[in-house]
Amino acid sequence: MTEEPVLRVTGLRREFGGVVAVDGVDFEIPRGGSLAIVGESGSGKSTVANMVVGLCAPTAGTITACGRDRSRPARSAKERRLRGREVQIVFQDPYASLDPRHCAEQTLDEVLRLHRADDGKQQRQARVAELGDLVGLDARQMRARPRALSGGQRQRIAIARALAAEPEVIILDESVAALDVLVQAQVLNLLADIRERTGVSYLLISHDLGVVRQITDETVVMRRGRIIERGPTADVLAHPRQPYTQVLRDSVPHAGWKPTRALRALTEGAQPS
């Protein structure tokens, strides 16, 4: 018997007015697994993330997390809290994803109050310190306003906030894209580390194949709202079957890289102007 996947998405579709942003997307993430959705801007990958996390409702299709359906908006406060303990998200922009008036301790404490209502003040404080340790923030940084922190430090707070509810799945929506390469590497190491320690699953939304290679087992490639290729990350990146995936792979800048005429023709052909 196979184990119930921690996240299952079937036939997901989303229309904005007359535009179909996401069309018939299916995927599963096994417990502790990690899946990447890659694709160019506008391919619908962020819309998928927003639907899974519950920020926008799908036009059609089902989303099941930890065996519970979450295709429709939550009706009750209890349902909202339960969903918060299933899937969390780390956004792209660390400068806008934290309340500028709250320090890390306040941000985390608010989450713990919501999800661990039985804990006393001291238990919460201990847990906040533990989360701070886990993401590598010192006591001064935990008490500083986001304004006083760097992008990498802010993103660590956002990761700690996502972890505070002890979710089964964390969606990383371009979570390292706004960071410089060195900080990106640190945060990626941190994410790999956290997955090893807590057994949380990742759904990584990215256009950066280097990032995808580092922290995911499986990859699906999206283009114009549809999944056009899927498989183990290493396979997809090493032997892409679709020309589009090849273009994506070859678009990653490397030593001696030039946006060749052929490559340009392919990308422009992909988006008729």
Add this chain to the structure above:
Amino acid sequence: MTIAASVLDGVRTRRRRVAGNTVVVWVCAAIVGLALLLAVFGPALAPHDPDAADLTYANVGPVAGHPLGFDSQGRDLLSRLLAGARTSMAGPALVVVLAMAGGTVLAVVSAWAGRWIDATLSAVMDVLFAFPAVLLAVLAAAVFGPGLTAPTLVLALAYTPYVARVLRGAALRERAQPYIAACEVQGLSAFTICLRHLVPNIAPMMAAQGTLLFGYAMVDFAAISFMGLGVQPPTSDWGVMVSTGQPGVLQGYPAESLTAGLCIVVVVVAVNLLGERLSQRSEGR
């Protein structure tokens, strides 16, 4: 002039302008602070009974113990100005509190709910925009009789859409920020998110709006009192004093109208300058 010198010069003028700005802000803040103190303690500070009339002193200029002289009924002018500070500022303050409360609730509900609720509220506000505040206040005074209550409520109602419109824009901007989305994902209720995250983050904008509104409301109240529809004599009020001092202006005794008018102008200008600076700062945040 060399390039370096012209750059230096630019830096210097900019520094001077910044310094000028801060001085203006501090002077305005000091005036507003003083006005608030007078509103609270003014009646107690009045050296004489503001309502004690002695016709033998009618329109007499400054004498010992009466630095501003007397009005047309022989009442001490300084005492009346001090006593009038409270009535002149209590009305506008109440309007600000009510309109800010109403406007903030409408703005946040509009921005959060969106869709048809937002459309309906915006349409209702557009209709309210059609009526000038003073006109409504005069109408209310005509219907409910003179006094402070009716104009206060009506002015608050008339200013609510102005507050709501500005704050709705700010609330929409905050609503779209990922930190609000993160709170939703955590499972916090909409009410909690608005109370703990959204409203505190539009608070600088609210402070600026409230300050500007105080200035407008004060001018409106002065106008209403001037027309004899607000505070009734003999209660001292700056707007009423401008009105009752009118005959004196024609007879060559302008002290009552001028001093009361000056009080209104100074407070309103200070409050408006302060409000503008506050809103500039909250925009540039």
